[in-house]
Amino acid sequence: MFKGPPFFWYQKRASLSFKLLSPLLWIGQFFYGFFSSLKRKKSTSLKLNIPVICVGNVSLGGAGKTPTCLALYEIILETHPGASSHFITRGYKGSLKGPVLVKEDHTSLDVGDEALLLSQKAPTWVARFRQLGGKKAEKAGSTHLIMDDGLQNPSLFKDLSLIVVDGFFGFGNQHIFPMGPLRENLKESLERAQGIILIGDDIYGVQELVSRLVPSLPIIKAHFEVDQKIQKEFYKKSVIGFAGIGFPDKFYKTLQDINANILDFISFPDHYKYPTYVLRDLVLKAQKTGAVLVTTEKDYVRLPDSFQKSVSVVPITLVFDDKTKLMHLLREHLHG
Incomplete structure (x- = not known):
């Protein structure tokens, strides 16, 4: 049976094994964080003629990005009647680099599982190079582009970035990989975002932490429901x-x-x-x-x-506890 990520990623108190591995983990964390930050700072972002909404996370692993994208699609139809939103994703674990529009005969081996789920709702583009995928979507008539993952990918300018956080796991021990589950410095990522989608009960204390680091960042709570x-x-x-x-x-x-x-x-x-x-x-x-x-x-x-x-x-379906708060955020950042 699969045991999941290293246990010390989500420990509040350092274990003996964590302390013994600390020197190596500190070195790994430094280089991972340094080169990730350097890549973002040196990259040039393409600004499309349509708004780009990024649904990402700071931690490695599943936080609920794809269900959030699907729920967001429906909300955009309410805030922007007549919108024709498309999805764009890397196509993780799929063989196709794209840009390619997901079709019925594609399998998860071709485009990954997230792309298949998204394509059941709306046109979905798989593109390892997001700029190329974004241009394809724009040319195909997309009015809004919803990016599943990509908070750390600077290739496309984002009109709205939402960070998805699981209330139970939060940000773990707040260390960068491999010392912890984070993809980058927490404060830096929060400062680039315009909102937090907090899913489930806030066991970890996400609201308190985010309010301390970036007090102005809106937090929108949500939960999963089964029909x-x-x-x-x-x-x-x-x-x-x-x-x-x-x-x-x-x-x-x-x-x-x-x-x-x-x-x-x-x-x-x-x-x-x-x-x-x-x-x-x-x-x-x-x-x-x-x-x-x-x-x-x-x-x-x-x-x-x-x-x-x-x-x-x-x-499962993601339901926002305060849909009005999210709708206000969308109208504010997506040109009316």
Whole structure:
């Protein structure tokens, strides 16, 4: 079973192993942070003729960027009626460099799992070089470009940058990789953003920390919901869950929240490419126990067609606690 990121990334008190590794981690943190910052400062940003909304995060791993992008798409339709928003993403773990428009015959091996999910909602561009993808989207008629990830990518000028934070994990120990989960200096990233999307209960104390570092930065709270029909379908139902996402425990908690009877749960690495033998073992285990095999939407699109019929999905939707606050932010930064 996949154990996740180093435990000391999310420890408030330094463990013995952390202290022993500290000299090496400090060196790694310094060079990672230095070169990341240098790359951003030396890069030139392209300003498109359409607004670019970046949905990113400061930490490595899953914070909820893709669900936020999908929810944001709907909000933009409310604040800007008639808008034709497109998505742009790197296509992480996909083989295509792009720029390419995601089509029905693409698989996760081609464009990655996030791109497939986004393309179910709106035109989605995969582009390792965001400037090229942005130009393609603009030429294709996009009125707004929503960037899934890319806070640390300076190639496109961003009219609005939103940082997504999971309230349980927060910013971890606030150290830069490999000493901690951060991609860059926390204060520097917050100063480049125009808003924080805080998902779930603020166990970590994100609001207090952000208010201390950048007092003027708006914080918009949000939470995940499962459709009532899905909740009824899985109520007390015996399930075997599996997930290969940034933090598989989040999906485990979702199954608990909808009162499913969890017989077993298997965690895999983020963006895991499921071998046939692993999928066969999962299906066999479910058949032997009479349980329903369940996973996330993100995992489901990575499964071969032949196995999808044996697996059920528990989709989640991001809901903003104060939609009006977000709508005001969009109108303020997206030209009316």
